[in-house]
Amino acid sequence: MMKQNLQPLFSLPLLLFFLSHCTRISAQGPAASPNPVPAADAPAPPGPTNVTKILEKSGNFNLLIRLLKTTQVDTQLYSQLNDSNSRLTILAPTDAAFSKLKTGVLNSLTDSQKVELLQFHLLPDFLSISNFQTLSNPVRTQAGDGFEYPLNITTSGNSVNITTGLVNTSISGTVYSDNQLAIYQLDSVLQPYGIFAPKPLPPAPAPSPEKAKHKKKASEDSPVAAVKSAAGSVVCDLSRNGLVSIGVAVVFVAVMVL
Ligand SMILES: *[C@@H]1O[C@H](CO)[C@@H](O)[C@H](O)[C@H]1NC(C)=O
Ligand SMILES: *[C@@H]1O[C@H](CO)[C@@H](O)[C@H](O)[C@H]1NC(C)=O
Ligand SMILES: *[C@@H]1O[C@H](CO)[C@@H](O)[C@H](O)[C@H]1NC(C)=O
Ligand SMILES: *[C@@H]1O[C@H](CO)[C@@H](O)[C@H](O)[C@H]1NC(C)=O
Ligand SMILES: *[C@@H]1O[C@H](CO)[C@@H](O)[C@H](O)[C@H]1NC(C)=O
Numbered sequence: 402m403m404k405q406n407l408q409p410l411f412s413l414p415l416l417l418f419f420l421s422h423c424t425r426i427s428a429q430g431p432a433a434s435p436n437p438v439p440a441a442d443a444p445a446p447p448g449p450t451n452v453t454k455i456l457e458k459s460g461n462f463n464l465l466i467r468l469l470k471t472t473q474v475d476t477q478l479y480s481q482l483n484d485s486n487s488r489l490t491i492l493a494p495t496d497a498a499f500s501k502l503k504t505g506v507l508n509s510l511t512d513s514q515k516v517e518l519l520q521f522h523l524l525p526d527f528l529s530i531s532n533f534q535t536l537s538n539p540v541r542t543q544a545g546d547g548f549e550y551p552l553n554i555t556t557s558g559n560s561v562n563i564t565t566g567l568v569n570t571s572i573s574g575t576v577y578s579d580n581q582l583a584i585y586q587l588d589s590v591l592q593p594y595g596i597f598a599p600k601p602l603p604p605a606p607a608p609s610p611e612k613a614k615h616k617k618k619a620s621e622d623s624p625v626a627a628v629k630s631a632a633g634s635v636v637c638d639l640s641r642n643g644l645v646s647i648g649v650a651v652v653f654v655a656v657m658v659l
Contacts, residue, residue, distance in 0.1 A: 414564050449483035455577045455584060456493065464499040464654045472512065474519045482582060488527035492563070493576060494590040502590055506597075518546040521552070521565075521593045527583055530575070533561045549595025557581075557618075567592045 453475045456462040469475040481487050499507065510518065520543040528536075538553040555562045561572040570589035577584040 415601045427640060441602050450579070450582050451480045452482070452582070452584070454490065459576050461586075462493055464496050465493055468515060468519060472516050472519060478523075485581070488525070488581055488620045489587070490526060490528040492522045492523040492524070492572070492587050492591060493584050495523070498587055502592075510596065512656075517550070518590075518593070518596060521550055522587075529583065530537055530559055530572070532563065535574075537629065538612055544593065550593045552591065552593075552607070563587070563591065565591050565593055567594065567597055570573070584588045609637050 424568060453466050453469055456469075456603075464605075466475075469478070478489070481489065490605050497611060507515075516632040524540065525543055526532075533554055534556045538555075539551040541553050542552055542589035553564050563570050564571070568589050568591055570587055570591070572585045573588050574588055575583070599655050601646040
């Protein structure tokens with residue numbers, strides 16, 4: 402008798418517990434599926450895309466990476482890509498591409514020429530391979546669209562040909578692509594006219610500013626001071642361009658005599 406009465410008493414809380422547990426599980430059911438979604442936070446980039454890191458992973462862009470670092474264009478790109486509205490395509494020459502340049506050429510460039518050379522390889526938009534068909538020539542690069550930096554791109558099917566007028570090459574692979582940044586491999590460095598075109602008379606203009614400076618200095622100073630400084634500089638000037646210095650010295654001697 403007692404046993405029979407007790408059993409329902411024990412089973413009622415048990416049933417209630419079971420029911421409440423069940424409803425809680427079923428209530429959690431739909432809520433449970435959004436819960437794992439925050440795990441999708443992981444693919445969301447923790448910071449701007451790091452171009453040098455991507456290039457390092459690929460392994461054949463050591464010279465490009467070095468150039469990006471020494472010019473600090475790498476940090477420029479980093480902050481450029483920190484703006485989620487900015488889009489960029491990088492045409493990345495391989496180590497083999499750089500080694501095709503004449504020896505010493507890269508080292509002979511000024512710092513600003515190095516920056517311009519890199520900017521010539523940056524297109525200020527995200528371009529998938531098929532997007533290249535939609536470009537009109539000349540294509541604008543981050544080096545500007547001046548006549549010194551013309552870049553023409555033509556496509557046929559999936560092949561993308563690029564010419565600077567000095568270099569013909571084509572895209573030989575995709576290194577990286579998301580919806581903000583694309584990096585493509587090039588087997589030649591894109592040489593812009595503005596930096597690599599042979600210049601007609603490079604040594605000619607060099608001496609003339611120097612001569613002009615000498616003349617200007619002499620005319621600005623008082624005659625006595627000019628004679629002194631001219632006399633002091635005759636010896637070293639003779640070794641450089643003797644005739645001009647002798648001429649200058651003769652003029653000053655004449656001034657002194659008067
Ligand atoms: C980008 O990655 C490279 C190589 O991993 C690292 O040396 C550099 O500090 C990173 N740049 C930034 C701005 O975090
Ligand atoms: C990215 O931009 C935000 C502001 O838009 C700034 O607070 C943050 O410092 C920037 N991060 C880097 C790494 O430049
Ligand atoms: C691209 O260049 C290759 C040779 O480098 C040439 O055979 C091809 O016709 C060119 N294609 C276009 C669309 O210019
Ligand atoms: C580039 O394209 C423009 C416009 O079509 C053309 O005038 C120019 O000659 C081209 N230059 C080269 C180097 O192909
Ligand atoms: C590039 O290609 C054009 C036409 O395909 C050709 O006329 C020119 O000579 C080539 N230039 C170089 C440097 O190979």
